[in-house]
Amino acid sequence: MAAHEGSSGKDEIPTFNAENMLNNTRIINYSRTFMSIIGGVIAGILGFTSLTGFIFYFLVMAITSAGLGAKTGFSVHSYFDSWNRIILDGLLSGLLSFVLFWTFAYDIVHIF
């Protein structure tokens, strides 16, 4: 998280650096993918099935969002243009990876 957009006050011209924000968004996607894979393995090992697993996924994503928010020191607007970036960006892109690793770990530990 090297980038920032410059200060933001009230009623002022928004000044931000598009490249830095692109970099920040990429970091978000990386963390989300990473967390979804790790979360999938954890869910599989713990043996979650059906709805519990999906709830676990969204829990993990919520934790990721909270972590990203904490990383910005809760001054999200100096790194991103809105809260939605942190909360919603890439929320579903990790789902397929999550399902794969969940199935993989679950099968190895519980099925055989």
Next chain:
Amino acid sequence: MAEDLVLDTAIRNWVLIPLSVVMVLIGVLRYFVSKLMRSDQIPDVKIVKEGQLVIRARNLRSSANFIPAKSFRARRHYYSNEENGLLHVPKGQAQNPQAQMFSDPNMAMDMMKKNLSMIIPQTLTFAWVNFFFSGFVAAKIPFPLTQRFRGMLQNGIDLSTVDVSYVSSRSWYFLNLFGLRGLFSLILGEDNATDDTQRMMQMGGFGFDPTRSLGAEKDNLDIVQHEWALPKFEQRAEAVLKKLVS
């Protein structure tokens, strides 16, 4: 539903794990092979020039408010006047991208290479999975699904009594194919993950039309509402200083 099937541990050791490992390794191999085969073509001077021009115009647009109105108007005139502005493309001079593409055989060659590097490993892996691991249940997904998914998940097993959440090895292959994309973007870097979509774009759009992007940038530049930021900055400085003093 039916009672749980008991799967042989050998299936795990000799099908499930090897299949996933092979998929990952093939993905890595494909990445490096396509990296080796990529020919560094010397970019066309004109295209690079136009790309840089668009970036310059965009920079002007994004920081328009930090220069006085007169300076902004002068710059805008430089870019978008109708006689010799840089962004102005005379009519009829626009090049047809399709024709351009056919005049450059290197481009077609490069695209074919890229496609081949994607198709060949996939076909081979699919044939391998089909040949060795067909006809039995290899895994179980930990959530229930409706009957509709049977064709998707139990590809290769023609039993209607097996619970849908049991997955055949062929379908496990497909699950891997899509699910590992995230892992690849982690271990190989971003460009690998976007490769597929970029390829699709290339195939669909057949290269972008530089003159069109120039025209779009010109339009954008023309509608910019200029408002000089400096007067406001004095107020802002005042506020900051007041905060410091108090």
